[in-house]
Amino acid sequence: MAAETTRPTLAEALFAPRSIALVGASDDTAKTSSRPLQYLRRAGYDGAIYPINPGRKTVLGEPAWPALAELPGVPDHAFILTPTEDAVDAAAECARIGVSVATILASGFSDADEEGRKLLARLKALRAASGLRILGPSSLGAINLHRRTVITANAAFAEPDLPRGGTFVASHSGSLLGGLVSRGKARNLGFAGLVSVGNEIDLSLGEICAATLDDPEITGYMLFLESxxxxxxxxxxxxxxxxxGKPIVAYKLGRSAVAAELALSHTGALAGEDDVAAAFLADCGIARIFNFETLLEALPLVRRVSARRPGAGAPRIGVVTTTGGGAAMVVDELAMRGIEVVAPSPETHARLGAAGVKAGHDRITDLTLAGTRYDVMKAALDTLLGAPEFDAIIAVIGSSARFQPDLAVKPVIDSGAHSKPLAAFVVPEAPDALNMLAAAGVPAFRTPESCADAMSAALLRRPAAAPAPSSRRVASRPTRQLDESEAYALLAKLGVSHAPAVAIQIDAQGPFDLPFAYPVAVKILSAEIAHKTEIGGVVLNVGSEAELKAAMRRIAENARARSHAASRVLVQPMTAGLGEFLLGYRVDPDAGPLVLLAAGGIYTEIYRDRSIRLAPVDLDTARSMIADLAISRIFRGYRNRPHGDMEALARAIVALSRLAREESVQVVDAEINPLIVKPVGEGVIAVDALVALARREDT
Structure with missing residues (x-):
């Protein structure tokens, strides 16, 4: 066998291979394993194709080879179509002869059963011992439409004349690619390439996409993520x-409210997998959308919008329409996502009038039937796009888009090159109008929900991509919990204030010379008990030494009744403020360290009012976390209440988030609940704390 003169790059082997082996190719057109050869030939792939089938001399009329070792040259890419039990042997042969990439179609490589674990272990060992890169298993393949490389078994690619474009799609779901391709063709939205990443035992979605970054034909990315x-x-x-300058839009499954394991703290439940994913995607500058249709439609808008600055106010949208009802649907959907539709300023309204545009001075600039005229809609768009009070403009197009699509969308297309983002929502079922807008590069939406979803993703949920907050590897498995007194010592080192506290032996007789006055709170002091109230380990408003002794006895009895040993209590002065927050820190096994702010005290479990960022954070980010919470409005003079010390709260968030870079100790879970907020100038104070450290072998 003759080897190729040069080894291809990863991107070349995946998406532009000079030769492809189809291991297990079938001659039966009814079988999945026959599809790749059909698709490659139909697409016009001009490289060498080697069907491998030991039982046939020809496959679909083309010469076949009995084994990879019999080929006249080493293929750049092998698509392994054999059953699961034979796929590992085929991959081993690929490694032996020097194939660069093997894509494995078969499933069954799972940790769920013993046989699956053995197959996975064999593949991973094979990868470690060779230069072979593996796509999958359970991958439906890799496609480059510009190079006519259609290495897939997905039935959707039997579709002829698929439009080509600048978007690259990477998906955890292989079958999902077919849905995007068919929907894209209906909207004349083309793709540069697509990949089904499967189990990612070797090549990850991120590594595959990174390999394509310098492809000039790729202008943006769509991701479909399961986790x-x-x-x-x-x-x-x-x-x-x-x-x-290549934007990324992602749709992620798993938004249900099924909570993560509680773990040590409430933070574990509040920061569920999807919440952490949302924080991670935002930190990466990836625009996350929540409507599947938006995945197809959002990129043109995201491409036009700069990343959001920390602390930036809510975006302001202008809406111009020929149909008030259609525009009202968009306004409602935007409002539910925290985006305000604002009326033109008096100056802008006057300029509309001077341009011959008659419209009421309302939030929606309704042109009525006059807006179906090119000159009226174009003048309105030019005026609104030039107005400083708007961050973006949405043109809502009515029935004329269906019956006179060229006339209805022409003013929008002609205004689409403006520096300010302009998008269109087309109210009727008007595929021709949508296709014209798409061809002109104007963001266009078929439903008010997808229009608002894309606006929110582009303008509200997409900060600038940031380097990894922590360069230090941080463990995610806890081994031991600090008691509350030890936790306070760590907080003090970080710069987080806590209430005064005195540890007392439960069998001590007194008298107790407390450095603070009664009333006090008495809590069991133990590194074994995370939630003290659940075992009756907390007594509040203790008003005298006699009551203190009684409280200590009661706590000891409650602990014994629940098989806990109790030798000490922690005594603190009763502390009040304007309200309470929960401030937490947690190391996620995938995303890494994160910090969480939520409603505190008894409200933590009632309201899922929380904000999450990857740790550590700076002051601007901490302020934006506070602004995310609905409850924070209470501390900003709501109904003449005193203002809370929000700057002190922001500093506390920053301080706790520094655990991500703390060298002296590895914390995997920490929580302050409650963190009492005092009036402006008086700070915040922790009155309960949990801290769990990482296992020694993870350090």
Whole structure:
């Protein structure tokens, strides 16, 4: 066998191979394993194709080879179509002869059963011992439409004349690619390439996308994610895409409210997998959308919008329409996502009038039937796009888009090059109008929900991509919990104030010379008990030494009744303020360290009012976390209440988040609940704390 003169790059082997082996190719057109050869020939792939089938001399009329070792040259890419039990042997042969990339179609490589674990172990050992890169298993393949490389078994690619474009799609779901391709063709939205990443035992979604970054035919990325895997690769890709001005839009499954395991703290439940994923994607500058249709429609808008600055106010949108009802639907959807539609200023309204545009001075600039005239709609768009009070403009187009599509969308297309983002929502079912807008590069939406979703993703939920907050590897498995007194000592080192506290032996007789006055709170002091109230380990408003002794006895009895040993209590003065927050820190096994702010005290479990960022954070980010919470409005003079010390709260968030870089100790879970907020100038104070340290072998 003759080897190729040069080894291809990863991107070349995946998406532009000079030769492809189809291991297990079938001659039966009814079988999945016959599809790749059909698709490659139909697409016009001009490289060498080697069907491998030991039982046939020809496959679909083309010469076949009995084994990889019998080929006249080493293929760049092998698509392994054999059943699961034979796929590992085929991959081993690929490694032996020097194939660069093997894509494995078969499933069954799972940790769920013993046989699956053995197969996975064999593949991983094979990868470690060779230069073979593996896509999958359970991958439906890799496609480059510009190079006519259609290495897939997905039935959707039987579709002829698929439009080509600048978007690259990477998906955890292989079958999902077919949905995007068919929907894209209906909207004349083309793709540059697509990949089904499967189980990611070797090549990750992030690494694959990163390999394509310098392809000039790729202008943006769509991701369909089931979870956040290989977070470092995904972040590196996102940073590379941001540096090249190539936007990323992601749709992620798993938004249900099924909570994460409670773990040590409430933070574990509040920071569920999807919440952490949202924080991670935002930190990477990836625009996350929540409507599947938006995945197809959002990139043109995201491409036009700069990343959001920390602390930036809510975006302001102007809406111009020929149909008030259609525009009202968009306004409602935007409002539910925290985006305000604002009326033109008096100056802008006057300029509209001077341009011959008659419209009421309302939030919606309704042109009525006059807006179906080119000159009226164009004058209105030009005026609104030039107005400083708007961050973006939405043109809502009515029935004329269906019956006179060229006339209805022409003013929008002609205004689309303005520096300010302009998008269109087309109210009727008007595919021709949508296709014209798409061809002109104007963001266009078929539903008010997807229009608002894309606006929110582009303008509200997409900060600039940031390098990894922590360069230090941080463990995620806890081994021991600090008692509350030890936790306070760590907080003090970080710069977080806590209430005065005195530890007392439960069998001590007194008298007790407390450094603070009664009334006091008495709590069991133990590194074994995370939630003290659940075992009757807390007594509040203790007003005298006699009551203190009684409280200590009661706590000891409650602990014994629940099989806990109790030798000490912690005594603190009763502390009041304007309200309470929960401030937490946690190391996620995929995304890494994160910090969480939520409603505190008894409200933590009632309201899921929380904000999450990757740790550590700076002051601006901490302030934005506070602004995210609905409850924070109470501390900003709501109904003449005193203002809380929000700057002190922001400093506390920053301080706790520094655990991500703390060298003296590795904390995997920490929580202050409640963190009492005092009036402006008086700070914040912790009155309960939990801290769990990482296992020694993870350090």
């Amino acid at each position: 956040i895997r290989h977070a470092d690769d995904l972040r590196a890709f996102a940073l590379g895409a941001a540096a090249r």
